[in-house]
Amino acid sequence: MSSAANPSLKTSRQLLLQLAAITKKFGPLIANDAIDLDLHKGEIVALLGENGAGKTTLMNILFGHYVADAGTVMVAGADGILAPLEPGAPQAALDAGIGMVHQHFALAENLSGLDNIVLGTEPIFRLRRDRTKARTKLAKLMAGSGLNVDLNQPVHKLTVGEKQRIEILKALYRDARLLVLDEPTAVLTPQEADSLFATLRQLAATGLSVIIIAHKLAEVLAVSHRIAVLRGGKKVGEMATDQADRRSIAELMVGRDVPVSRRSERAPGKPVIALRDVTIDRGDARRSLHGVNLMAREGEILGIAGVSGNGQAALAQLIAGLDRPDIGSVEIFGEKVTKFDAHQFAQNGIARIPEDRHHDGMVGSMTVAENIAIEDVRSRDYQKFGFLDFEAIRKRAEHAIVDYDVRCPGPDAPARLLSGGNIQKLILARVLEKSPKLILANQPSRGLDVGAQSEVHRRLLEAREGGAAVILISEDLDELLTLSDQIAVIHAGHVSAAIAAHDIDRSELGLMMAGQKKTDENTPRSGDPA
Amino acid sequence: MIRFEPRTNPSAIMVYGIPVMAAIIAILLAAIPLALAGAPIIKAYGLMISGAFGSMFSISEMLTRATPLILTGLAAAIAFRAKLWNIGAEGQLYMGSMAAVAIGSGVIDGPSYIMIPVVLIAGAVAGAVMLIGPTLLKTRLGVDEVVTTLLLNFIVILFVQMMLEGVLKDPMSMGWPQSEPVIDSAVLPPLIERMRVHLGLVIALTCAVALAIFVKRTVWGFEIRAVGENAAAARFSGISVTKTMVLVAMLSGGLAGLAGVSEVAGTRGYLATDLSPGYGYAGIVVAMLARLSPVGVIISAVFVASVFVGADSMSRAIGVSSYLADLIVAMSLLCVLIGGFLTRFKVRFEHQKSAG
Numbered sequence: 001m002s003s004a005a006n007p008s009l010k011t012s013r014q015l016l017l018q019l020a021a022i023t024k025k026f027g028p029l030i031a032n033d034a035i036d037l038d039l040h041k042g043e044i045v046a047l048l049g050e051n052g053a054g055k056t057t058l059m060n061i062l063f064g065h066y067v068a069d070a071g072t073v074m075v076a077g078a079d080g081i082l083a084p085l086e087p088g089a090p091q092a093a094l095d096a097g098i099g100m101v102h103q104h105f106a107l108a109e110n111l112s113g114l115d116n117i118v119l120g121t122e123p124i125f126r127l128r129r130d131r132t133k134a135r136t137k138l139a140k141l142m143a144g145s146g147l148n149v150d151l152n153q154p155v156h157k158l159t160v161g162e163k164q165r166i167e168i169l170k171a172l173y174r175d176a177r178l179l180v181l182d183e184p185t186a187v188l189t190p191q192e193a194d195s196l197f198a199t200l201r202q203l204a205a206t207g208l209s210v211i212i213i214a215h216k217l218a219e220v221l222a223v224s225h226r227i228a229v230l231r232g233g234k235k236v237g238e239m240a241t242d243q244a245d246r247r248s249i250a251e252l253m254v255g256r257d258v259p260v261s262r263r264s265e266r267a268p269g270k271p272v273i274a275l276r277d278v279t280i281d282r283g284d285a286r287r288s289l290h291g292v293n294l295m296a297r298e299g300e301i302l303g304i305a306g307v308s309g310n311g312q313a314a315l316a317q318l319i320a321g322l323d324r325p326d327i328g329s330v331e332i333f334g335e336k337v338t339k340f341d342a343h344q345f346a347q348n349g350i351a352r353i354p355e356d357r358h359h360d361g362m363v364g365s366m367t368v369a370e371n372i373a374i375e376d377v378r379s380r381d382y383q384k385f386g387f388l389d390f391e392a393i394r395k396r397a398e399h400a401i402v403d404y405d406v407r408c409p410g411p412d413a414p415a416r417l418l419s420g421g422n423i424q425k426l427i428l429a430r431v432l433e434k435s436p437k438l439i440l441a442n443q444p445s446r447g448l449d450v451g452a453q454s455e456v457h458r459r460l461l462e463a464r465e466g467g468a469a470v471i472l473i474s475e476d477l478d479e480l481l482t483l484s485d486q487i488a489v490i491h492a493g494h495v496s497a498a499i500a501a502h503d504i505d506r507s508e509l510g511l512m513m514a515g516q517k518k519t520d521e522n523t524p525r526s527g528d529p530a
Numbered sequence: 531m532i533r534f535e536p537r538t539n540p541s542a543i544m545v546y547g548i549p550v551m552a553a554i555i556a557i558l559l560a561a562i563p564l565a566l567a568g569a570p571i572i573k574a575y576g577l578m579i580s581g582a583f584g585s586m587f588s589i590s591e592m593l594t595r596a597t598p599l600i601l602t603g604l605a606a607a608i609a610f611r612a613k614l615w616n617i618g619a620e621g622q623l624y625m626g627s628m629a630a631v632a633i634g635s636g637v638i639d640g641p642s643y644i645m646i647p648v649v650l651i652a653g654a655v656a657g658a659v660m661l662i663g664p665t666l667l668k669t670r671l672g673v674d675e676v677v678t679t680l681l682l683n684f685i686v687i688l689f690v691q692m693m694l695e696g697v698l699k700d701p702m703s704m705g706w707p708q709s710e711p712v713i714d715s716a717v718l719p720p721l722i723e724r725m726r727v728h729l730g731l732v733i734a735l736t737c738a739v740a741l742a743i744f745v746k747r748t749v750w751g752f753e754i755r756a757v758g759e760n761a762a763a764a765r766f767s768g769i770s771v772t773k774t775m776v777l778v779a780m781l782s783g784g785l786a787g788l789a790g791v792s793e794v795a796g797t798r799g800y801l802a803t804d805l806s807p808g809y810g811y812a813g814i815v816v817a818m819l820a821r822l823s824p825v826g827v828i829i830s831a832v833f834v835a836s837v838f839v840g841a842d843s844m845s846r847a848i849g850v851s852s853y854l855a856d857l858i859v860a861m862s863l864l865c866v867l868i869g870g871f872l873t874r875f876k877v878r879f880e881h882q883k884s885a886g
């Protein structure tokens with residue numbers, strides 16, 4: 001990123017926060033090992049690192065949720081003089097003007113945006129509610145930051161991006177001078193992410209300091225002034241963003257070469273799945289499809305690009321066997337599907353990777369082994385006369401843990417102990433082990449760190465090599481462009497004709513995703529059987 | 531300031547120790563109402579223990595009381611495992627007992643080895659049918675089963691009353707609303723001569739062990755656990771949530787129905803509307819104390835039964851209200867709920883420094 005796109009820091013180099021030699025141990029695990037971090041007024045610092053690198057622990061110490069074993073946290077007061085922050089006191093952190101926006105929002109869904117923002121700042125006992133002051137203050141904040149959102153709407157009616165804006169406003173309303181954002185873009189569409197970055201830039205220019213916890217490199221390069229990289233509890237690098245390059249940061253984060261996923265040229269084979277004029281109308285745009293035609297062939301990755309909430313969920317439900325078309329038909333392996341049944345689909349060689357891996361992908365209290373076998377417990381391999389064959393289930397899990405590098409205490413550990421990346425590996429082990437003919441990968445690498453992400457990509461490409469058809473639904477254009485052979489765009493339930501990935505113009509793709517170009521032409525592409 | 535931190539992996543000692551501790555604390559807390567009633571506390575505890583365990587007779591009485599509690603406890607445990615909130619065990623119990631009486635009081639006759647299984651099956655089926663309706667309403671239409679099963683209890687009891695005033699009424703009962711007695715070949719025989727404890731106890735224990743194996747080791751048990759812990763993930767993996775729920779309903783309703791058969795064909799001999807002093811509801815407490823473990827249900831049912839029987843006999847001996855038993859059971863439930871919270875969260879007390 002050039003310094004032109006990344007305006008150099010013009011604010012005074014006034015130190016706002018100084019973390020010095022922060023060390024925190026949990027038993028034998030050293031979560032933070034003598035970490036130093038400085039933050040100036042009006043500066044955006046990106047804190048990068050894989051899962052378990054110590055980012056969250058460090059922020060928890062800053063917020064007083066944990067007390068550091070060694071080291072000090074110093075915060076500048078209103079007079080600009082650094083003073084130590086009382087350790088282990090969240091209230092002190094709040095008083096010092098430190099605000100946090102969590103990845104999972106802490107909002108009361110049935111209350112309005114305004115209610116959520118002022119909640120906790122008003123006295124409990126009051127005769128009447130006067131919020132004109134609050135409204136004026138918020139109007140000023142919104143005008144100054146571009147954080148525009150309708151404060152009178154109940155929160156459940158807002159989009160994810162708007163909810164995040166409420167969270168940021170909540171922190172600013174409490175006079176935050178330092179804002180910490182935990183994985184802010186994990187839940188956002190590319191457009192929303194761009195607007196968030198613009199806002200953060202604007203806020204930084206007015207003197208707000210920001211720490212962004214992230215693992216998506218491109219975003220970090222776009223928004224931050226400085227990057228600090230953590231690995232294994234240590235700070236392994238720190239640099240000005242305009243001097244950083246992607247590859248070296250990635251290597252710093254994982255401590256080894258990150259394998260670049262590369263597609264080999266490969267002629268596609270026979271069609272594996274074809275949707276013909278599929279319409280699903282569920283009243284809600286997110287869950288509806290309109291006259292969708294789509295085909296994926298052997299040895300081909302078909303990318304589905306689109307802004308979240310444009311019908312991807314409906315498409316995924318259909319291919320996963322959880323929903324049926326109202327109109328139109330689905331052919332799998334050349335045969336028209338009559339029974340839409342998730343169990344049947346899984347048994348017929350369709351690997352399904354769910355969008356929300358925590359919610360749909362695993363049963364937290366059941367063991368790793370049980371979670372790996374969950375799709376197949378009814379098969380002869382894992383049961384006799386209805387009694388589970390624990391030996392076989394365990395054996396499969398032991399293999400899967402080694403082959404897919406699932407980091408866990410063992411096959412009998414409850415699955416909820418696993419981190420996001422390892423849950424995804426567990427799901428891959430569950431569905432790919434059976435050499436599927438068709439793979440539905442719905443946001444397979446969202447929220448994963450670089451290492452786990454490249455592992456997911458490698459597995460999908462490997463399956464493609466092996467002749468599987470892959471339908472890859474993603475909001476990450478980089479991911480789609482590196483992996484896909486063909487890309488179709490989904491917008492408002494309409495799916496465009498697929499375009500060969502190497503012919504694609506990025507900006508045109510962006511326009512189609514935004515609905516600026518027609519996506520429902522449905523012109524048959526070359527090789528499409530009529 | 532008090533803070534709660536979630537525990538990721540509670541130790542085995544906590545998981546098994548906390549219900550035991552809760553029970554002990556609840557019994558100790560009973561000293562307070564005893565003292566308020568002016569009763570000699572040590573003597574009262576002694577009488578309670580001897581009332582439940584002091585003689586062959588008292589043990590038999592205690593186990594007779596534990597029998598239906600094991601069955602209704604299992605009914606609640608299996609349903610709650612699948613997050614099917616069956617509050618209707620009381621009604622299912624009465625339906626089970628009514629089916630047992632309808633078939634077992636002279637309509638058909640045969641040797642015991644045929645008649646006993648027949649009344650057991652009839653009762654289980656009747657109980658199961660009672661729960662299938664609310665379950666389908668839940669899975670298909672999203673109707674809250676807490677409401678439907680709870681309200682069905684009152685409907686069933688009124689229905690039983692109507693039947694006892696009508697077709698099931700014993701003409702020899704001199705006007706009392708009670709059914710004809712269960713015929714001898716269908717009666718669950720006592721296990722010990724001249725004692726009340728009967729074959730129902732063996733059936734209940736068998737059910738508990740069988741259910742434990744079923745949940746832990748079979749494909750269906752696997753699916754029940756998966757649906758109960760995360761229905762969305764179970765559905766995604768291809769498990770039919772509706773089918774699993776119906777299976778759970780049949781098991782839960784069936785077990786509650788068996789409790790009714792056991793009471794009517796084992797303990798009482800005939801059906802009346804005071805057959806159950808709330809065994810269906812007490813089963814929920816038993817299941818919660820056992821943390822929904824089928825084998826644990828045996829232990830907690832014995833605990834609850836001995837509190838009831840012990841406190842009963844103590845209150846008779848020193849003249850305090852027998853409601854004390856209800857109090858102890860209720861307090862142990864509260865203690866277990868608090869204990870359950872403590873297994874999931876660590877409580878940290880922090881000295882509040884003057885905020886800077």
